[in-house]
Amino acid sequence: MARTAENYPVKRIELLKIAEQVFMTKGYNETNISDILEVAGISKGAFYHYFKSKEELLEASIDSxxxxxxxxLMPAVENSKLSAMDKFEKFMRDKTVFQSSKKEYAVLLGKLMQADVFQYKYVLKSSTRLVPLLARIIEQGINEGDFKVSYPLETAEIIIRTVNSIPNSNYYDExxxxxxxxxxxxxxxxxVIGGTLGIDPEKVII
Structure with a gap:
């Protein structure tokens, strides 16, 4: 029993990664739990030991x-040697690099974002986790006189939500x-982002 408990986090992550690959191959809506079981080589009982449903598995994927x-992104936020402008540029650049490294998964997310329920969950989780980091940079920028912003937290949320809404565009595939x-x-x-912060748009790395 102790060995099972010890291996639980590792096995859960393994199953999560397998499920993500199946989602990307077949599509989330077209995937049944049986499809994941077949690839993972486990029983339905074993699956439910780690996840209660396909929906819970997807939420775990978003959390991961x-x-x-x-x-x-955290190194840019916590680098005390960088100005707010440098942090902002690095934050946006690193965000782009990270998204590019997950391009295949991003295509899946783009398709899923067409569903209102999924979009709500994804945007909510993303805002909860990323907005406070960007708000810290904006606050520093205000203190340094670079950003013309009255409400850093709210501004950070608007920027993150704006960027995250791209996959929901009717022209996303184009x-x-x-x-x-x-x-x-x-x-x-x-x-849009440059105008919101009161900075040169060219300094906004997308």
Missing amino acids: LMDDAIDF YISNSERQKKYVKALQE
Whole structure:
């Protein structure tokens, strides 16, 4: 029993990664628990030992993604040698790098974001985890005189929600596949975020 308890976190993560691959291959809505069981080589009883449902498994996947994002972004936030502007540029650049490393999974998220319930859960989790980090940078920028913002936390939430809403766009597939449309969208997003912070849009790394 002790050995099972000790291996529980490792086995749970293994099952989560397998499920993510199945989601990306078949699509979340098209995937049944039996599909995951077949690839994982486990029984239904074993599956329910780790997750109560497919929905809970997906939420765990989002949590895992957010954990990885926080670990990747935190160094920029906590670097005391950087100005707020430098932190902001690094935060946005690192966020882009992180998302690029998860591009295949991001395509899945883009499809899932079309569902209102999933979009709500994803945006809520993302806001809860990422907004406080960006708010810290904005507060520093206000103190240093670089950002023209009255409410840093609320501004951080608006920026994060704006960026996270991209996959929900009716033109998302075009932005992914058409480089010219992507350039225009990125430029528009830079202008929106730059205007919100009162900085040069060119300093907004997307």
